Amino acid sequence: MADFLLELFSEEIPAGLQSRAVQDLERLILQGFGAEDLTWGEVSSFATPRRLSLIVKEVPSNSPDFREERKGPRLGAPEKAISGFLKSVGLQSLEQCKIGSDKKGEYYVATIERPGKTAQEIIKQLVPDVVRKFPWSKSMRWGDGSLRWVRPLHRIVCLFDDEVVSFEVDGISSGNETLGHRFLAPERIVIDKIDEYKSKLEAAFVMLNANTRQEAIIEQAKKLANSEKLNLVEDQGLLSETCGLVEWPMVLLGIFDEDYLAVPPEVLITSMKKHQKCFSLVDRKNDKLANRFLLVSNLIAADGGEAVVHGNERVIRARLADARFFWDQDRRKPLEDQTEKLDGVIFHEKLGRQSERVSRIVKLARVLATYIDAELEVVTRAAKLCKADLVSEIVGEFPDLQGLMGYYLALEQGESEEIAFAIGEHYKPAGPNDDIPERPVSTIVALADKLDTIAGFWAIDEKPTGSKDPYALRRAALGIIRLVLENEIRLPLRSVFDKAIDNYRDVSGASDLLRKMDDRKLAELTKDLLSFFAERLKIYLRDKGVRHDVIEAVITAGDREDLLMIVKRIRAVEECLVTSDGINLIAGIKRAENILKIEEKKDNRSYDGSIEPQLLKEMDEKLLYAAINRVAEDTRKAVQNEDFKSAMQSLSELRDPVDSFFEHVIVNTDDPSIRENRLNLLSAVRSIAGDIADYSVIMGGER
């Protein structure tokens, strides 16, 4: 057993590619070991801007010998079969084979023996192969060579059992020499012992482990923030990016002019982050942005970082001056005028311009305002302005700030808070964990925006398929579902979809798909959308831990277009299933449904006729009939009032009578009229209960 070290040393690897690359390296090397029956112990891998490293412990110095006996053709088999066999096992003549026998006679047996290889041999073959075929998403050539790597590859350290494993890849010879930090320790480092690799690099100002670098950045950043009584604005994306740009992180504190704080904080934060990869700081007391920033340098500077800070401050100043210039420009342009410029912006090649999109959103928002309590005028204005910030200078520079800029500009220009929030929140929720707008106007515009998008892409047949969802329509649908459910909104989806699709008919430069859309096609799309939403709803509820079969039972029971009611029904059934009474009730209903299904199929007719009281013979069917009469009205009323819990409660009164009925009454008697009457009785049970769900889908509880 011995350890293996590989380091691939190159020019600066893009920060975003490092962690994936080192995972690939680990996977490919271990796969290669596996293919040669080499085992291994602990594995650690590291990526810095200039190197990918891998240490594999406890690798045996030889792979095991291989021996296998393979059964071949029978003695006297045709020449072709024999030569084919010999070829397949790599033997020259039959004399090298043994002869085996079974009941049917004798046959040739070849013994394949392959001695194990030394780990060195395996590594020598494997590493050049991995380097040549490395799956970089983008790679390049350099100089005179033909090797591809993400940036020029300069050195390969390859040791097994502390000895160099020698090979060459495109002129690069493996060895035991590497380099430390580009500026802080430019001298060559010789790795004699794998155990010393990490410590020698550490001494040469290279923190190999990305997590260590991240922790160092956070620790230094918090310390600096503390010293100024400020808090760090944490940002995992920025942290991993800066960590991929340094081998020895040194965090430094810079200052910018207080005047810039008049610009919305998100603009400053985004500008410093995107352009300069700097962290922002906020006041500990009020969470307000401070005129300080943190930069992550890769240097222990001779002057303590004075020049570095000075330089960065100058660049930040220029960046913030730009941001302030843009903000001042944007502030002066009324949003209403800006919407006119949307005429020149394409929303989607086949779906017309942004200005048309806005008109559709306005129309749809006005429709939605009939279901959600909000002032029509306010809704109309919010919808009209919701995309105006897309043509602002700031959003042009930082697309991530769409919506938020509209919010600030609206407030700045004296729009009401309601309208400003609606503009700011209408892209929400951005993901399954993002907040849902609660203000009615915001909710309406957020719904209208998403419904319009989904309807449009549905109309041009750009639906999500498999793992592909380039327009994030699934996310939009989930957003709609959450907006409706979490705000408890009653929304008839069918007519809303109809309206949303219909809005697309007069899009300029519309594709044939839109222009030729007749009413039948429209109805088809709406139906398709409804089932898409049913699917999304199922996934949403399943993620919330709702039983799959209960969801299915409610959704398949009827033509449901009201998400809120679907969920209320589901909740009622779910609650019912918690008690044993409920479970038995549902089992009874299921039994009734199943018997009916069988008999209806057998007789090729349905049983839903009226019950003749004089044909009720047995005590238990009379009792059931009485119970049905008692319960039917209450249940129906409760369903009508959308009080599904009460409906289930009233339904539960059927539990005992149904149980006794099945215990003592035989449905399939010889007398056809009595049989029919009993089936009609069960049908009445089915019909009352069926207002809530199709119980036959619910699992378990069957007796």
Add this chain to the structure above:
Amino acid sequence: MSIKFSATDHVANRSLNPQTSFQDLILTLQIYWAKYGCVILQPYDMEVGAGTFHPATTLRALGPKPWNAAYVQPSRRPSDGRYGQNPNRLQHYYQFQVILKPSPDDIQELYLKSLHAIGIDSEHHDIRFVEDDWESPSLGAWGLGWEVWCDGMEVSQFTYFQQVGGFDCRPVSGELTYGLERLAMYCQGVDSVFDVSFNGRDDDRALNYGDVYLQSEKEFSRYNFELADVDILFRHFRDAEQECRQLLEAGDVGESGPHQCVLPAYDQCIKASHIFNLLDARGVISVTERQSYILRVRELAKACCSAWLRTEAGGFDG
């Protein structure tokens, strides 16, 4: 012929100071790369958007022959004009371009030493290579490399050319592009490009960047955005496109010999590209048209590159 300065001559006594003078910055870089072995060329005498357009880069990057050159290239980006009002934006500025083919193994060290030569040392300054993939749609060219940051400021572009004109670069050239105004602003510690000292003097002959170029920025911004005659430009674009094709055809003698007329044709390609940039600044090209104009320039560039590969300098030895 040799020029001798007398001991009292003011020129002889003065050493270059790239930290205080724009022209000394340029001279220092020229001397550095000349010592390395680059041929120091003069700017190409046509309007180009970047130093890459110089035939010494675009065309010389193709073919098997080694090539090491450095030059200053005035570059024009009509849409970047700000009437001289923005301290960081110019419609005419200078790039210092170095092209090394094949890219040497120590090209990063060579570059860092050049920074040292102009007074940016790595003991005090945080120099970083930050990923930047380069692509020129109108040249059909792309490469991988970095933007080089000095204390958070982008001071150079560093690119390994992979393809030019749609052809693989074999060997690969390394291209270094220094943003001279930015570097000068940095070295001199000024916040506006117009305050950069041009000649480093503090006597009555002192000139700053604004003295030399402010008026030009104002006038050309006006020309680029307001006055350039659109009809004439459209016509010139078509003319350049047509002439480029004619010249390529005229120079093509088939398999029997090298192409005879690549460089004049390429001049027309450069011309078409600049005219397109002017039209773009005038705002008369829509988003969809834009793509098709870029494509038309690229077709010219590709045709020129293809012809170049059939010249002696491009490696033709038939």
